Amino acid sequence: MKRRLAIVGAALAAAAASALVYAQPASAAVGLHISGRNIVEANGQTFIMRGVNHPHVWYTSQTSSFANVKALGANTVRVVLGSGKRWGPSTDIPNVISLCKANKLICVLEVHDTTGYGEDGAAATLDEAVNYWISQKSNLVGQESYIAINIGNEPIGNNNPAQWTAATAAAIQKMRSNGFQHLLMVDAPNWGQDWQNVMRDTGQTVLDADTQHNTVLSIHMYAVYNTAQKVIDYLDAIQAKGWPLVIGEFGWQFSASEVDHETILAQAQARGLGYIGWSWSGNTDPILDMATGFNPAQLTTWGQRIFNGANGIKATAKEASVYSGVITSPSASVSVSPSRSVSPSVSVSPSRSASSSPPPAGRTCTAAYSIVGQWPGGFQGDVKVTAGSSAISGWTVTWTFANGQAITQSWNAAITSSGSAVTARNVSYNGGLGAGASTNFGFLGSWNGSANAVPALSCSAS
Known part of the structure; x- marks a missing residue:
């Protein structure tokens, strides 16, 4: 396993001021x-x-x-x-x-x-x-x-x-x-x-x-x-x-x-x-x-x-x-085709998001749902929870799936389902959020392969 060396007092000398800057030439673009x-x-x-x-x-x-x-x-x-x-x-x-x-x-x-x-x-x-x-x-x-x-x-x-x-x-x-x-x-x-x-x-x-x-x-x-x-x-x-x-x-x-x-x-x-x-x-x-x-x-x-x-x-x-399949830059996003197919993912959908309706007064939060990726029969979702103008000590996000989707695994939230209705609550380490602060939870789900609509979310805070 990993050996951790406790070399107490080992000092790193500063780089020589006269060191030349080495510009490594670009390599042929075979891959990484x-x-x-x-x-x-x-x-x-x-x-x-x-x-x-x-x-x-x-x-x-x-x-x-x-x-x-x-x-x-x-x-x-x-x-x-x-x-x-x-x-x-x-x-x-x-x-x-x-x-x-x-x-x-x-x-x-x-x-x-x-x-x-x-x-x-x-x-x-x-x-x-x-x-x-x-x-x-x-x-x-x-x-x-x-x-x-x-x-x-x-x-x-x-x-x-x-x-x-x-x-x-x-x-x-x-x-x-x-x-x-x-x-x-x-x-x-x-x-x-x-x-x-x-x-x-x-x-x-x-x-x-x-x-x-x-x-x-x-x-x-x-x-x-x-x-x-x-x-x-x-x-x-x-x-x-x-x-x-x-x-x-x-x-x-x-x-x-x-x-x-x-x-x-x-x-x-x-x-x-x-x-x-x-x-x-x-x-x-x-x-x-x-x-x-x-x-x-x-x-x-x-x-x-x-x-x-x-x-x-x-x-x-x-x-x-x-x-x-997307190149990102500060000013633009350009779609390109991957050089090789990725298995088992047959297709990758761009992330889609939907934010909840404006929250009520008091302690509030909003939630945004994204589909990170999907493949035949399965998908990965992510939800970002953001506190409103005041700090919160806990949050609950609810939504209803419209196309028969079901959650099979989750992390960073306690998720329960009743039919198509889903409730996600914070866990012990991510409920407390300062004003404007955010946290994320995610899940894996199943879908029927024909529709995977982004649901509308509701977020309540305590």
Whole structure:
């Protein structure tokens, strides 16, 4: 599982003032690729990862996790795989990719066996990880719009972290010489935390090793980054060089010595950086679980924060345009055709919304209903509840389905149905809203495939 390093007092040196800014050339637009500091899709749309890590190799039966993290707002899932050196081998990549595509998630696939190489004697080398990817190449080619390959998790420990540069460059070159055109992700040394600044100082060598200029660096932030200044200093140093970066793992500050997740979330949003939190469930250190027992109805403190809090996943994630078929810009939205069909979703309908009638005086709320997506026999809905001009302590939303729809699963609300009439009430953590503040709840439903009208909503507050 995830090793959290408590390296007390490890300071990150500031980037040298004379450092040159590196402008990574744009790569050929096969699928997900790098343009400048950004990850973009084949159509040029910027894609910012907002997701979670899922420990798939140890919990292969927990396939509902893909739908559950999507329902909570994620646009990305980083999937833990094994090469067979320590875990696995993971031979179910086609099913993993299918689950990601069915739930409209971008998949970051990673080999976990490399964790802590040089310090952990059981760890695999990056070269061994590349051999695993080569063995799976037939399952990966053609999926460049939907997946990124994270070559090896935290591939170097704290012993001789300087070996990271040559080993990572060689791994990238071997991937390219074997015909991979995917977006590649490479983790930092020092168990991913780069507290000795090897990646910060030699990242250009690694990026230059990619003949397709399609590699993104990944920093893992745990106890090394336990103050706002340490987080900011590291992100400043990478940004000053113009390098693409994602925060591929991070936890939360459950004690003063742990990572300052509030700063990570705020800085990632301000800088347009992707982030992928650790982890959905199943940790041997369960304080890092976002959901207890893989149950989305039992979000932990960490789960509530990363999904539902400020700068969190629900508030900031945007679905990849390869699924929605829409390019967004500040001034226009242009429809395009996805490069490949998505199964099992036969068609994707644009989100439709309907707001409730003007609320009565006093404590009030409004509610807006959206169809996030639909497929034959099923659909996903979302309702946004917004307090009026005064704070509220609770809310109830009601509506009546007109076309025989029925709710089959829900989250962030207690939902009951009587025939076509539906009542949704707040749960313990999202009833209290300040004036003008909002919260969302969602559900999966069934429909008859011919009509799925948006119902009129009524919202009452207490």
